[in-house]
Amino acid sequence: MIIFGTKGYLYQLAILTLVCGQCGNPSAHTLRKRVTKFTLFFVPLFPFSTKYATQCTFCGAEQRVTEEQAEQLQAQAAAGQGGPGGQGYGQPQQQPYQS
Numbered sequence: 001m002i003i004f005g006t007k008g009y010l011y012q013l014a015i016l017t018l019v020c021g022q023c024g025n026p027s028a029h030t031l032r033k034r035v036t037k038f039t040l041f042f043v044p045l046f047p048f049s050t051k052y053a054t055q056c057t058f059c060g061a062e063q064r065v066t067e068e069q070a071e072q073l074q075a076q077a078a079a080g081q082g083g084p085g086g087q088g089y090g091q092p093q094q095q096p097y098q099s
Contacts, residue, residue: 010034011032029054031074
């Protein structure tokens, strides 16, 4: 008897402040990576599906992004810039500086 199947993994890559394309509110968005792996006898062997998405923490709307967009968002989050503007997945929200 051979036991095989799939198992999903969800990774949170970054938290960005964007204006949501669904509700229009400036809020935190989580950048997530979902990987589905093939398993044999409950041992994950290799990934066969990888998807990226951002999710608004205000309304819960999820927007799929490409791998390239996810890499850009992750790089800009690491640099502390929030995210690129002009894309369909949200606009960057500038935070006021308080001294």
